[in-house]
Amino acid sequence: MNSRLSNATIAELPGAIAIPRYDRDAVTPGIVHLGVGAFHRAHQAAYVDACLADGEADWGIVGVSLRSPDTRDALAPQDGLYTLAVRDSAGEKLQVVGSILSLLVAPEDPGAVLAALTDPRTRIVTLTITEKAYLRAADGSLDGSHPDIVHDLANPGSPKTAHGFLAEALARRRAAGAPPFTVLCCDNLPANGATLHRLLIEFAMLLDARGSAGDRPLAGYVADEVAFPSSMVDRIVPATTDADRTRIAGELGLEDAWPVMTEPFRQWVIEDRFPAGRPAWEKFGVTMVEDVGPFEDMKLRLLNGAHSGIAYLGLLSGHATVDRAFADPAIRQFVDWLWAEAIPTLPQDAGLDPIPYTAELAARFSNTALAHRTAQIANDGSQKLPQRIVASALTRLEAGLLPEHLSLVVAAWIAACAARGGSLPLGHFTDPLDAALTALLGQELPANETVTEVFELAGFAKDHAKRQTLIELVAVHLVHLRREGPVLAFAALGIDSR
Known part of the structure; x- marks a missing residue:
């Protein structure tokens, strides 16, 4: 099979496969997305695709990779087209998504990225760059000593980070008299819009201190003139395998270098603050709200928190995928009790309904068609656990x-x-703190010392009155895991795993 999915070949697809119901040549860009990975293509890009099909032709997406050219290399020969495969136990539905008009790779051409960001047609910038790319210090502030931040402060015209690109683009738009774009964070950060707003103000203050402020400090402009609505996103998107590519190619009759696998469920909750306009996302199931906080808390603590528990306990129990781990009776019972602990930490007056939500999560975790790898979820734990697990634990202790x-x-x-x-392959999953973690864990210190040092390293519960209590609880579990793995850890909680 030599033919590739593209504008020229899309008409050859079988009739059962959904294709863009609009003239892609008539679509103009209105959104720049930073971090154009699989999640974005299964989530935001699919919602935008529906808006384009509804006649909103000025909201096409310019996708930007901040690091790797892989996505661009896969999709550029396909004119940005790719297959979205929605899978559950009943089967698979295929849809070709056409909302990504072009793809840029920031390290290759930062000027092109800045040009897209400063284009007056760009009214929204969305981000899915993962938690670690926000470059926060242990106390949550911007890590001004990070080499990429140092680079961007010295070279604002050729940035490497999201902060650098956003700040320079906003400065150029202000100088040109163009209104600012709205910045819409779609990563799993607490109060993600407000968090990114604060970090970008801190970055702009560092720029201003270097004498690049002009007549008016950039930090004040970012603080007062730029909207940063928070959002909550939810859709399970496992990594695409070669077997997936082969299967999808057989269905299409064409090659697709990077199809995306996902589940039927999807959710997007957004604070409705878009001074420069936005697509009519609410027509296609997006929930527009005044305050996304309660929805965010429920998702982070119940879905993401459970996912982390399933991932790490699943890996230690020899389970490669979420569905297999969740089918383990001990892990299944553990997740139920985890939810029972986390639910009381949620806002009680926000209209949340966590019991049916967790019932739906249980069905999603049991989806055998996704093969969502526990190692994929396990990545970047030092960045994810504070909002997924530690926050709930501290609320309970309080x-x-x-x-x-x-x-x-x-x-x-x-x-x-x-x-x-050892029992897991070297590099089976990764973390931004891997070098320091490997050195620390290689010392094989007593459990309490190990946990204390890890909390220091990761900044968990920093300066919190209940920090020592949480350290002691974690250390007891670590003793059990070191002795007999999850079997003893579960037994100590009254869970029979034998």
Whole structure:
């Protein structure tokens, strides 16, 4: 099979495969997306595709990779087209998405990225760059000593980071008299819009201090003139395998270098603050709200928190995918009890309905068609656990309640990190703190010392009054995991895993 999916070949697809119901040549860019990975293509790009089909032709997407050219190399020969495969136990539905008009690779041509960001037609900039790319210090502030931040401050015209690109583009738009774009963060950060707003103000203050402020400090402009609505996104998107590519090619009768696998469920909740306009996302299931916080808390603590628990305990129990781990009776019971601990930490007056939500999560975790790898979820634990697990645990401790199951997730992360190169393959999953974690865990210190040092390294619960109590709870679990793995850790919680 030599033919490739593209504008020229899309008419050859079988009739059962959905294709863009609009003239792609008539679409103009209105959104620049930073971090054009699989999640974006399964989520935001699919929502925008529906808006384009509804006649909103001025919201096409310019996709930007901040690091790797892989996505561009795969999709550019396909004119940005790709297949979205929606899979569950009933089967698979294929849709070709056409909302990505062009793809840029920032390290190759930062000027082209800045040109897209400063284009007056660009009214929204969205981001899915993962938690670690926000370059925060242990206290949550911008890490001004990070080499990429240092580079961007010295070279604002050729930035490397999202902060550098956003700041320079906003400065250029202001100088040209163009209104600012709206910045829409779609990553799993607490209060993600407000968090990114604060970080960008801090970055702009560092720029201003270097004498590049002009007549008016950029930090003040970012603080007062640029909208940063928060959002909550949800859709499970496992990594695409070669087997997926082969299967999809057989269905299409054409090659697709990078199709995307996903589940039927999707959710997007957005604070409705878009001074420069936005697509009518609400027509296609997006929930527009005043405050996304309660929805974000429920998703982070119930879905993402459970995912982390399944990932680390699943890896330690020999389960390669979420569905297999969740089918393990001990892990299944553990997740139920984890949810029972986390639910009382959610806002009680926000109209949330966590019981049916967790029932739906259980069905999603059981989806055998996705093959969502536990190692994929395990990545970047030091960046993810604070909002997924640690925040809930501290809330329980403040209320005089023990976070016994929540604290096991932290211990399981430490144990899984230590297991790499032993019971788990070396490099099986990664973390921004890997060099320091490997050095620390290689000392094989007593459990309490290990956990204390890990908390220091990752900045968990920094300066919190209940920090030492949480450390002690995690250390007890780590002792059990070191002795007999999850079997003893589960037994200590009253869960029979034999």
